[in-house]
Amino acid sequence: xxxxxxxxxxxxxxxxxxxxxxxxxxxxxxxxxxxxxxxxxxxxxxxxxxxxxxxxxxxxxxxxxxxxxxxxxxxxxxxxxxxxxxxxxxxxxxxxxxxxxxxxxxxxxxxxxxxxxxxxxxxxxxxxxxxxxxxxxxxxxxxxxxxxxxxxxxxxxxxxxxxxxxxxxxxxxxxxxxxxxxxxxxxxxxxxxxxxxxxxxxxxxxxxxxxxxxxxxxxxxxxxxxxxxxxxxxxxxxxxxxxxxxxxxxxxxxxxxxxxxxxxxxxxxxxxxxxxxxxxxxxxxxxxxxxxxxxxxxxxxxxxxxxxxxxxxxxxxxxxxxxxxxxxxxxxxxxxxxxxxxxxxxxxxxxxxxx
Amino acid sequence: xxxxxxxxxxxxxxxxxxxxxxxxxxxxxxxxxxxxxxxxxxxxxxxxxxxxxxxxxxxxxxxxxxxxxxxxxxxxxxxxxxxxxxxxxxxxxxxxxxxxxxxxxxxxxxxxxxxxxxxxxxxxxxxxxxxxxxxxxxxxxxxxxxxxxxxxxxxxxxxxxxxxxxxxxxxxxxxxxxxxxxxxxxxxxxxxxxxxxxxxxxxxxxxxxxxxxxxxxxxxxxxxxxxxxxxxxxxxxxxxxxxxxxxxxxxxxxxxxxxxxxxxxxxxxxxxxxxxxxxxxxxxxxxxx
Numbered sequence: 001x002x003x004x005x006x007x008x009x010x011x012x013x014x015x016x017x018x019x020x021x022x023x024x025x026x027x028x029x030x031x032x033x034x035x036x037x038x039x040x041x042x043x044x045x046x047x048x049x050x051x052x053x054x055x056x057x058x059x060x061x062x063x064x065x066x067x068x069x070x071x072x073x074x075x076x077x078x079x080x081x082x083x084x085x086x087x088x089x090x091x092x093x094x095x096x097x098x099x100x101x102x103x104x105x106x107x108x109x110x111x112x113x114x115x116x117x118x119x120x121x122x123x124x125x126x127x128x129x130x131x132x133x134x135x136x137x138x139x140x141x142x143x144x145x146x147x148x149x150x151x152x153x154x155x156x157x158x159x160x161x162x163x164x165x166x167x168x169x170x171x172x173x174x175x176x177x178x179x180x181x182x183x184x185x186x187x188x189x190x191x192x193x194x195x196x197x198x199x200x201x202x203x204x205x206x207x208x209x210x211x212x213x214x215x216x217x218x219x220x221x222x223x224x225x226x227x228x229x230x231x232x233x234x235x236x237x238x239x240x241x242x243x244x245x246x247x248x249x250x251x252x253x254x255x256x257x258x259x260x261x262x263x264x265x266x267x268x269x270x271x272x273x274x275x276x277x278x279x280x281x282x283x284x285x286x287x288x289x290x291x292x293x294x295x296x297x298x299x300x301x302x303x304x305x306x307x308x309x310x311x312x313x314x315x316x317x318x319x320x321x322x323x324x325x326x327x328x329x330x331x332x333x334x335x336x337x338x339x340x341x342x343x344x345x346x347x348x349x350x351x352x353x354x355x
Numbered sequence: 356x357x358x359x360x361x362x363x364x365x366x367x368x369x370x371x372x373x374x375x376x377x378x379x380x381x382x383x384x385x386x387x388x389x390x391x392x393x394x395x396x397x398x399x400x401x402x403x404x405x406x407x408x409x410x411x412x413x414x415x416x417x418x419x420x421x422x423x424x425x426x427x428x429x430x431x432x433x434x435x436x437x438x439x440x441x442x443x444x445x446x447x448x449x450x451x452x453x454x455x456x457x458x459x460x461x462x463x464x465x466x467x468x469x470x471x472x473x474x475x476x477x478x479x480x481x482x483x484x485x486x487x488x489x490x491x492x493x494x495x496x497x498x499x500x501x502x503x504x505x506x507x508x509x510x511x512x513x514x515x516x517x518x519x520x521x522x523x524x525x526x527x528x529x530x531x532x533x534x535x536x537x538x539x540x541x542x543x544x545x546x547x548x549x550x551x552x553x554x555x556x557x558x559x560x561x562x563x564x565x566x567x568x569x570x571x572x573x574x575x576x577x578x579x580x581x582x583x584x585x586x587x588x589x590x591x592x593x594x595x596x597x598x599x600x601x602x603x604x605x606x607x608x609x610x611x612x613x614x615x616x617x618x619x620x621x622x623x624x625x626x627x628x629x630x631x632x633x634x635x636x637x638x639x640x641x642x643x644x
Contacts, residue, residue: 052547073550085548089566099552102562150552 002063002153003028003186004049009058009068011044018044019055020210026154026203031180032188033197035234036207042190043158045207049188050156051075062153078147078185082159084139086131092142093118093127099150117149118142120179137168144176148183155180157189161196173200194234198222206230222276224261224350231274231352238280238322241354244271248351253318257295262351270354277323279348282313282340284332296343297322301334315340397619415620425604425621429628432601436584439522440576446523447530447575452564454531455538456546470531473524482592485521486512489593513595521589526582530575537571538564573640581629585622601625 004026011019019041026032034042047053048060051072060068067075086095093114100110118124121141131139140160147155160176161169177200180187191197197204198218205215206229214221214230225231228239240257242249244265248258249272257273265271275295299317313324313334324342334340368375396402397416401409419425450470454463473481488494491510499509511517541564549559565572587606590598601621608618 050551052550071550072547073553073555076553077551079548079551081544081548083542083544085542085544087545087548087563087567089563098549098554098562102549102552102554102558146548146552156551 003030004154004188005059005061005064006045006049007059007061009045009048009055009060011048011053011055017210019048021058022207022210022212023058024205024212024215026186026188028186029184030186031177031200031202032186033201033204034188034190034207035192035194035197035204036213037192037233039209040207041210042192042207044210046156046158046188046190049154050077050079076150076153077156078150078152078154079156080140080143080147080158080160082162084131084143084163086139086142086146088131090131091127092123092129092131092134095131095142096127096146096149098146103150113149114145117145120148120182121145121175136164137172140164140172141175144179148179148185153186155185155187157187159190159192161191161193169196176200198234204234206233208233225274226263226352228272228274228352231350236277236323236325237274238277240273240275240320242271242273243267244269244351248346248349249273251318255297257349258293258346259349259351260346261349263353265351265353272352272354274350274352275344275348277312277325278327280322280324280342280344282315282324282326282334282342284334284338285341294343294345295349296341298339298341301336301338301340304334304336306333313340315342317342393619394623396616397623399616402613402615415617416624418617419621419624425601428599428601428604429625432584432586432625433628433632435518435522435586435590435600436580438519439526439583440580442519442523443527443530443575443579444572447527448534448568448572451531451534451538451571455535455541456543467535470528473528478525478588479592481525482521482589485517485524485593489517489520512593513597515594515597517593518590518598521593522583522586525589526579529578530572533575533578534568534571537568541567569640577633581633584629585625 006022006024006026009019009022010017022041022045024045034045036042044053048055048068049062051067051070051074055068058068059066062075062077086092087098090098096114096117097110100113105113114127115124118127121144123138123141123145126134126138126142131142134142140163144160157176161172164172173196189201201218203216204218204221206213206221208229214226218234221230221234225234225237228237231237231239240249240251242251242257244267245256246267247260248256250256259273262273263271297317299315299322301313302316302321303314305312305314309328311326311328311333313326315322315324322342398411398413399409400412400414401407403409454466454470458466486493489510490496490512491508493509493512495511496509499507511520545563545567546559549563550556554562585602585605587600587602590600590603591606592598594600605618605621605625608614608621
């Protein structure tokens with residue numbers, strides 16, 4: 001097992017820059033998500049680490065050893081493909097045995113290792129089946145068993161849960177996490193599903209247009225996004241744009257919004273503030289109350305969406321629609337059209353430099 | 356899928372008849388009836404033409420077994436079929452692989468066209484073109500002597516290799532097409548999965564790609580082997596004196612000697628032998644596929 005270092009990797013396809021000077025460190029034993037919209041370069045990056053494609057520039061190291069010119073079959077990686085890519089001409093056991101058998105391991109060793117891997121993914125009894133006789137979730141497990149049985153240095157997953165339905169996906173998320181912990185393998189997975197990235201990974205790297213936008217633990221990226229893109233791509237965010245005034249911004253209408261954290265932006269420069277919908281308190285009325293240094297805004301409910309355990313209010317304010325999520329505590333619900341006051345703490349507000 | 360099948364069987368054959376009938380009518384008229392006539396001929400002493408006397412006999416079939424020449428020729432033809440099929444695999448499979456897995460878009464279309472081109476030219480023209488290439492003082496001979504510093508004599512005309520070359524040229528497109536179809540259906544991620552598991556390209560080819568493309572190889576081999584065993588045009592024109600094969604002997608019976616009954620009998624023996632070979636090979640091939 002080993003960590004993976006990607007340093008200043010660039011890769012272009014024709015005029016399209018798929019990866020543009022990406023550097024990211026994957027620590028040994030960590031569980032990483034590469035998150036981004038389609039075309040952001042996340043799969044290209046995974047394929048560079050796997051060795052299906054070589055970078056135009058930059059360095060890739062697995063376990064401290066430079067591999068950027070090493071072909072995939074020599075990198076000792078395990079990979080799970082989006083469509084599982086099980087060999088249809090082989091039984092489940094033979095699929096799992098493939099990696100050991102091409103290495104020329106003795107048959108007895110292979111049998112033991114294959115059984116252990118199948119047991120790990122809870123498919124111990126299905127070794128004799130053919131891939132087409134399995135359900136989607138089972139195929140997924142076989143693909144995982146096949147990828148880890150060779151004891152690779154790093155496990156790469158390309159949208160591994162994308163083809164599963166919602167309920168199965170949640171099961172597999174838990175399962176994948178359990179297996180990863182059990183064998184302690186450095187795992188990098190590509191996803192466009194922000195929830196999956198948040199719930200499963202120790203660290204997330206957000207990519208956009210071939211560049212790494214932000215990297216860090218999920219909590220850090222969620223609480224302290226460094227760009228409007230990171231704020232809105234990972235979770236929901238209300239974005240206010242204005243001119244920086246020290247620890248906050250002044251909106252065009254003169255209202256100030258204070259932020260306790262975020263970038264330091266020189267006064268007068270363009271900047272934004274981001275605040276998560278669930279951090280905002282909403283109350284009926286028109287009176288701006290004094291709540292210390294809290295940010296307050298007046299607005300009008302334009303829409304309410306009830307979702308059982310919570311409600312989402314859309315509040316119109318100076319031509320902007322703000323989103324507020326309120327837990328269902330049994331308190332009185334606000335009607336559409338009602339004037340409201342929004343307030344939230346500067347601690348919940350992040351200052352972002354304009355990009 | 357199961358539901359569709361159930362619906363299909365509930366409707367029965369009747370609605371399908373208008374769709375099936377033309378094809379089967381045509382097959383009956385164009386193939387089954389003449390073939391039946393040939394079966395009939397093969398049991399006759401002579402053709403019932405111009406008021407000749409004829410009777411039923413097994414003699415035509417007995418001729419095959421009484422003269423070792425026919426068996427020798429049949430074995431030679433089977434060997435020819437095998438060799439041509441093998442060459443078609445050796446030449447056609449890599450081409451199909453490149454077409455299916457390496458080339459994309461325009462260049463694929465262009466190369467594909469080149470593969471199909473022989474189909475669009477007349478068979479005789481094709482063979483006589485080869486004759487011009489292969490004979491002494493022909494295109495190949497002249498070209499090689501123009502390039503090479505030493506004098507070499509290339510006269511492949513009227514030889515076994517010439518027959519092989521002509522037949523492989525005629526039949527290799529079948530192998531390319533059948534293999535292309537199965538190779539194209541193999542998901543590229545299977546190749547990547549194999550390599551990610553530490554298999555070299557060669558190991559992936561051996562353990563994943565070839566087994567998965569076996570149906571195409573088998574179909575191609577059957578499409579080539581059967582007609583090559585009975586072929587007569589290429590052996591006759593390119594093989595000359597060395598080009599006597601089972602197929603040319605059958606042709607002689609029909610065209611030169613005018614002994615249709617013997618020709619028919621020899622044809623059906625060939626058909627039986629080919630069917631037996633395919634029958635014996637089927638279980639082995641099915642397992643491989």
